[in-house]
Amino acid sequence: MDYKFYSQKNIYLEMANHPSAKKRNRQTIVRNETNKYYAKTMRNALKDLRTSTSKKEAEEMLPKMNSMLDKLTKKNIIHKKKAANLKSSAEKHVNSLK
Numbered sequence: 001m002d003y004k005f006y007s008q009k010n011i012y013l014e015m016a017n018h019p020s021a022k023k024r025n026r027q028t029i030v031r032n033e034t035n036k037y038y039a040k041t042m043r044n045a046l047k048d049l050r051t052s053t054s055k056k057e058a059e060e061m062l063p064k065m066n067s068m069l070d071k072l073t074k075k076n077i078i079h080k081k082k083a084a085n086l087k088s089s090a091e092k093h094v095n096s097l098k
Contacts, residue, residue, distance in 0.1 A: 055097035
């Protein structure tokens with residue numbers, strides 16, 4: 001099997017023989033990068049929420065966090081049960097703050 005290395009993306013992909021398969025490979029690279037970006041953004045937002053010590057600030061972040069998780073679930077970037085677990089743990093953290 002021949003593999004092509006995409007230096008900009010640091011990804012190896014199998015060389016395709018048909019134009020439609022080549023296009024599918026290009027689309028896969030773009031989608032993977034986009035999904036990684038959204039997942040990393042979600043993790044950073046969750047980290048900010050969990051490290052916050054102000055209840056008022058955390059309560060302002062919580063609806064945005066829940067909305068972000070719902071959007072990622074809708075796009076199948078994260079599993080719906082994982083999103084539910086993350087929402088629950090974030091809610092518990094906000095409720096535990098004084």
